[in-house]
Every structure is written in structure tokens, then in C-alpha cells.
Amino acid sequence: MIAANKQARGKSRAPDAQVGLPARRAAVELLDAVLRKKQPLGDILSRSLDGGAMSDLPQRDRALARLIVATSLRRKGQLDHVLNAFMERGMPEKSGSLYPILLSAAAQLVFLKTPPHAAIDLAVRLAQYDPRAKRYDKLVNAVLRRVADQGEAIAAGLDAARFNTPDWLWSRWVQRWGEDRARAIAETHLIEPPLDLTVKTDPEAWAERVDGRVLPTQSVRLLPKGRIDQLPGFAEGAWWVQDTAASLPARLLSDVSGKRVADLCAAPGGKTAQLVQAGASVVAVDDSKTRLKLLEGNLARLGLEAETVLADAATWQPDERFDAILLDAPCSATGTIRRHPDISYTKSPQDIEALSALQARLLDNAARLLKPGGRLVYSTCSLEVEEGEAQVAALLARNESLRLDAIAAGELAGEADWIWPSGLLRTFPYQLKLDSPEWSGLDGFFAARLIRTG
Numbered sequence: 001m002i003a004a005n006k007q008a009r010g011k012s013r014a015p016d017a018q019v020g021l022p023a024r025r026a027a028v029e030l031l032d033a034v035l036r037k038k039q040p041l042g043d044i045l046s047r048s049l050d051g052g053a054m055s056d057l058p059q060r061d062r063a064l065a066r067l068i069v070a071t072s073l074r075r076k077g078q079l080d081h082v083l084n085a086f087m088e089r090g091m092p093e094k095s096g097s098l099y100p101i102l103l104s105a106a107a108q109l110v111f112l113k114t115p116p117h118a119a120i121d122l123a124v125r126l127a128q129y130d131p132r133a134k135r136y137d138k139l140v141n142a143v144l145r146r147v148a149d150q151g152e153a154i155a156a157g158l159d160a161a162r163f164n165t166p167d168w169l170w171s172r173w174v175q176r177w178g179e180d181r182a183r184a185i186a187e188t189h190l191i192e193p194p195l196d197l198t199v200k201t202d203p204e205a206w207a208e209r210v211d212g213r214v215l216p217t218q219s220v221r222l223l224p225k226g227r228i229d230q231l232p233g234f235a236e237g238a239w240w241v242q243d244t245a246a247s248l249p250a251r252l253l254s255d256v257s258g259k260r261v262a263d264l265c266a267a268p269g270g271k272t273a274q275l276v277q278a279g280a281s282v283v284a285v286d287d288s289k290t291r292l293k294l295l296e297g298n299l300a301r302l303g304l305e306a307e308t309v310l311a312d313a314a315t316w317q318p319d320e321r322f323d324a325i326l327l328d329a330p331c332s333a334t335g336t337i338r339r340h341p342d343i344s345y346t347k348s349p350q351d352i353e354a355l356s357a358l359q360a361r362l363l364d365n366a367a368r369l370l371k372p373g374g375r376l377v378y379s380t381c382s383l384e385v386e387e388g389e390a391q392v393a394a395l396l397a398r399n400e401s402l403r404l405d406a407i408a409a410g411e412l413a414g415e416a417d418w419i420w421p422s423g424l425l426r427t428f429p430y431q432l433k434l435d436s437p438e439w440s441g442l443d444g445f446f447a448a449r450l451i452r453t454g
């Protein structure tokens, strides 16, 4: 993509011409990987930090690149509309990184209050470094000048929740959850979420140390300011990062102390850690070697122990049956768009179809691995019924040895609106309202608890 990266880094220029360029270049590369190659942002970020475009950036530039990427994705619909208003002939074909350059510069001009001369000059420079985009350098300059003048007003006149939600997701959510809920979900995606920690003990004391607050679920919530690994308690393994909604499924297994529990899709291990911490003897299964290594590293930092198994949980046949099973299945993750705004652009209806088929196979095997009387909790961080309610209904219809063990309204921190009359758990990102939007919200999660009767 931007072929003159090395030149940009290495060549001596006037200092003001260099300032801010590496962060913008990294942002453009990340956006290109998400939007054109459909790669998950989390994976690209790890690669980028590990020898890629972000690896030799100072922390401040990394944070800026992340912010530009997140804003470009959170506001993509509005930004596209603004850019289109000034590009009568549309986006030229085969123009290399032209689109991510324009999108990220528009995000800076319209939403990040970047001084226009800096955002425009750096965008023109990035276009000039890319052999495919360089013939559009004058277009970049002309379009972005107009964005700087009029972009904010145009964007402010648009329905942000609707514009920034791709049609396929919007129509699904309206159809299943109604327009008011769809809108409330989409509004949360515009805001950077807070950071939640699950602490081993003493949430009040940790909340004070990290300048956070204790949620009704006993998670500690804070507004992230710097690096997570530099927060108090990280090095000594006092807590792990886990959205408070993600901490609910493991708790549905209630008292697991002394029990043999299989965590079937376990990495990176947030729920494994909860189960071990609650006294269970846990087998953590995952089919990704890299992710299982991550889980092992996380447990080691926390001083917690679990057996780990690299296997396909849909076909895994150990010599034992378990007292309890947690199946936190791979899913479209549409309940986590607030945290991962790339999901709106990397996932598709076909993914939901393929993932639901995999979830059904995982559930069938989980049912086989359970002792009679044992409990199975199935969860996904998806807002899609195919990965939640419909999946459980189909499982119960084809498996007579399972019955639903309804979750009681008061069971989880007294948050009765998370539990539906059917006894299933479903959280929405707009719930858990605290005193400001920055402090509010939680991931959209689904969970069901089942018992094997025979």
C-alpha cells in the first residue's frame, strides 16, 4: 500500500513535516486492512504492534492512530456522506489507499478537531507516497478543504445512529428488536466504551486504586486513560479485563467449587479465570493454538491454574463427563460493536449463517459431554437470535435429555431487565445506564442455562 513508508520514516525532512505522519500512516494501513481485506481490527493491531506499522511508534502516536481508526469506523456512514457530497464522480477505482486516506482525514476534521492544515497536509503527503493514489493528491487537497469548511455542519444534520449502522444490521435489529431498541443500540456505538475489570477480591479497594467505580455486578469500571498493563494491580494479577456482561455467563453455573468444569471455547480465558477463581477444576478447550497460548499467559499472570486442551470442541471426546460446561461459542459478536466498531464492516449475514451451524455442532457435543444432572451454560456476545434464542429452541427440540433451567429475575445483581420472562439472559449495549454515556453500557450478551436430565 503506502510504498514510501520507509522513505517517509527515514528521509530527513523539516521536523514539522514529519510530526503526526507516522500515526496517520498507521491509521490508514489499519483502516485499509479492515475495510478492504475484512480483517478484524484486534488481529491487525496485534500484528501491527508486533513488527508492523505501529511497532516503532511512541505510545502517544499509537493512541492517536487507534483513535483515528475507531472514529473513522464509528462515524463511517456520516463521513462517507460528507465525502460523497464533494466527490461528484465518486471514489475513483484502483486508487490504492485513497479511500482510507480521505476517510481518516475526514474523521480528524469533522470529529477530532484536528487543525485543518495538519490533517490536510498529512493526507496529501500520504497520497503522494502511494504510487496508486499519488495522481489524486490535488483531489485530496480540494475535497478535504471543503470537508474542513462544511463537513461538521453536514454531519450534524444527519441521523448519526442510522447513518453509521450498515443497512443489513439496521434492518435485522429493527425487525427483531423494534426501531426504538435498534436506535438505542446504534447510539451506543458512537461512544468509546469504559473499561471493565473483573477483580479477584475487594472491588471497592481496587476501584479506589484505579480511579473507578464498582458496578452492581461487582466489576470495576473506569475510563481508560493510558496503557492497561500500567494500571495498578495488572502486574500482580489482581484483575483481568472483561466487559461486565461477559462476566455473567460463568456466574450462571452458580457454585462450581470442587466441580469438574469444561470451558469449551475458552481463549483468551476471561471466563476460565472466573471459574478457577470460584474453585472449579477447569479444562479449558480451544482450537486456536495462538489463542490458547494467550489464555495460558493470562492465567499465569493471574496465578490461576487450569488444564488446557487444543481441540475442536465440536468433536472433542475426552474420557470423562463433566459436572458443568460453559460454551461461550464463537459468534458474529454484534453485541460488542461498541468495543469493536470494525465488526460492522468485517461481518456479514453469511458469517451469521456459518457461525450458527458451528454453534449447533458445538452444543450437540457439549450436551454429550455433560453428566446427568449437570448444567450447561451457552453464551454468545451477539444480538442475533440465530445465535441465541433460536439456537437454544432448536437444541431443545432435537435433544430430549436437556431442559431449560430458567434464570430467575433477581439472580444477577438484581438487574431484572437483563432476564427475559422465558428465563433467558439478554443484555443490550444501551442498558446499565450510569450518570453519563461515557460511564454507561455493557456488551450485548445472550446466555441460556440447561440441565441434562438423563
Ligand SMILES: C[S@@+](CC[C@H](N)C(=O)[O-])C[C@H]1O[C@@H](n2cnc3c(N)ncnc32)[C@H](O)[C@@H]1O
Residues within 6 Å of the ligand: 246, 264, 265, 266, 267, 268, 269, 270, 271, 272, 285, 286, 287, 288, 291, 311, 312, 313, 314, 328, 329, 330, 331
Ligand atoms: C467468544 S471467544 C471465547 C471467549 C472466552 N470464553 C473468554 O471468556 O475469554 C470464542 C473462542 O472459540 C474458539 N473456537 C472457535 N471455534 C472453535 C472450535 N470448533 N473448537 C474450540 N474452540 C473454538 C476461538 O478460538 C475463540 O477463542
